[in-house]
Amino acid sequence: MAHAFAGGTSAICRCPHDPGRAALVSRPRHRLCVLASSLPTPAIEGQGVELSVTTRRGRVLPVLKDCSLRVPPGQLWMLLGPNGCGKSTLLKVLAGFLNPSSGTVYINRPCSYVFQNPDHQRPIQTLSGGQKQRVAIAGALAEASKMGVIKAVRKSVGAGGEVSALWVTHRLEELRYADGAIYMEDGQTIIQGDVSTISKYIKKKQARYFGHFEL
Numbered sequence: 001m002a003h004a005f006a007g008g009t010s011a012i013c014r015c016p017h018d019p020g021r022a023a024l025v026s027r028p029r030h031r032l033c034v035l036a037s038s039l040p041t042p043a044i045e046g047q048g049v050e051l052s053v054t055t056r057r058g059r060v061l062p063v064l065k066d067c068s069l070r071v072p073p074g075q076l077w078m079l080l081g082p083n084g085c086g087k088s089t090l091l092k093v094l095a096g097f098l099n100p101s102s103g104t105v106y107i108n109r110p111c112s113y114v115f116q117n118p119d120h121q122r123p124i125q126t127l128s129g130g131q132k133q134r135v136a137i138a139g140a141l142a143e144a145s146k147m148g149v150i151k152a153v154r155k156s157v158g159a160g161g162e163v164s165a166l167w168v169t170h171r172l173e174e175l176r177y178a179d180g181a182i183y184m185e186d187g188q189t190i191i192q193g194d195v196s197t198i199s200k201y202i203k204k205k206q207a208r209y210f211g212h213f214e215l
């Protein structure tokens with residue numbers, strides 16, 4: 001079963017890792033979204049994803065310079081990195097909300113995206129009274145326990161291998177719920193691997209950073 005919603009000029013080709021899978025590949029400045037796979041692995045994959053935006057003054061700003069990642073099915077992976085390194089933008093590209101300037105994206109459908117700011121998530125005026133009430137309760141629960149939310153995601157991911165998730169966070173303590181993690185810096189994915197490796201990598205970087213200051 002494949003779902004694709006691409007427009008513009010994209011090329012259908014074979015996944016380089018797995019010739020049995022079809023994918024859409026972007027060409028610079030052409031629209032890409034997509035994916036579809038008849039085979040179970042991976043759930044989410046990006047290769048050489050780049051995205052530039054043009055500012056109001058006409059300056060071309062590279063936001064994603066070279067991002068590659070691979071999330072196996074039925075797993076919860078976390079995406080970490082300093083403020084402004086491009087985590088949210090990469091997620092939007094993976095979810096099909098933004099079109100990369102180049103690179104390839106593979107996602108097993110269906111795919112959903114939870115915005116950091118819930119105001120961006122739902123056209124609230126279209127919900128019924130009962131639905132609004134449920135949203136309010138969910139919001140209250142989420143506020144009451146941020147760790148409760150990650151635990152709930154962990155539970156649904158572990159429930160049968162059909163759900164996979166990529167979770168953006170700044171909180172190293174959340175890594176204990178993850179199957180693996182990806183670290184980004186300055187628009188690039190720097191390292192991807194098991195939680196202990198990535199955690200050590202980040203802590204080493206932080207230690208080096210704070211070592212510059214005499215505290």
Ligand SMILES: Nc1ncnc2c1ncn2[C@@H]1O[C@H](COP(=O)(O)OP(=O)(O)OP(=O)(O)O)[C@@H](O)[C@H]1O
Pocket residue numbers: 053055061063081082083084085086087088089090
């Ligand atoms: N449409 C846009 N126009 C101009 N700059 C943009 C645009 N979209 C993203 N950026 C810039 O790209 C960079 C990456 O933004 P992004 O929100 O993806 O970072 P992030 O890693 O999610 O940050 P944070 O952890 O602070 O939420 C930022 O410097 C941001 O200002």
